[in-house]
Amino acid sequence: MRYNEQEQEESKATVGFKASVDLAMGILYIVIAIYCFLFPAVLEQFGSKEFRWILALFGLYGLFRLYRGMLGLKKSTKRTRRDSSIH
Numbered sequence: 001m002r003y004n005e006q007e008q009e010e011s012k013a014t015v016g017f018k019a020s021v022d023l024a025m026g027i028l029y030i031v032i033a034i035y036c037f038l039f040p041a042v043l044e045q046f047g048s049k050e051f052r053w054i055l056a057l058f059g060l061y062g063l064f065r066l067y068r069g070m071l072g073l074k075k076s077t078k079r080t081r082r083d084s085s086i087h
Contacts, residue, residue, distance in 0.1 A: 012076060019072025022065045029062030 033055045036042045043051055 015072055016076040019069045019076055022069030022072060024069075026062045026065030026067075026069055029058050029065060033059040033062065 036051070036055050
């Protein structure tokens, strides 16, 4: 295996792993935001108005991470299909 081919294999693995981490973290951020909204005891402990803004930002950032992860997975699978069709 030449150096360039090895570098491409590592790049594919890195893109796939980063996309998986983005998806997992996006789900985690959204679950945290939903959990805190559903259980008012958490809101009462930290103050309602400011904490709701933070939770909304958590949810939006979670959606962004999901979007970025989906794009990364799509890019990773497209690259894999393209490489396999060349050889």
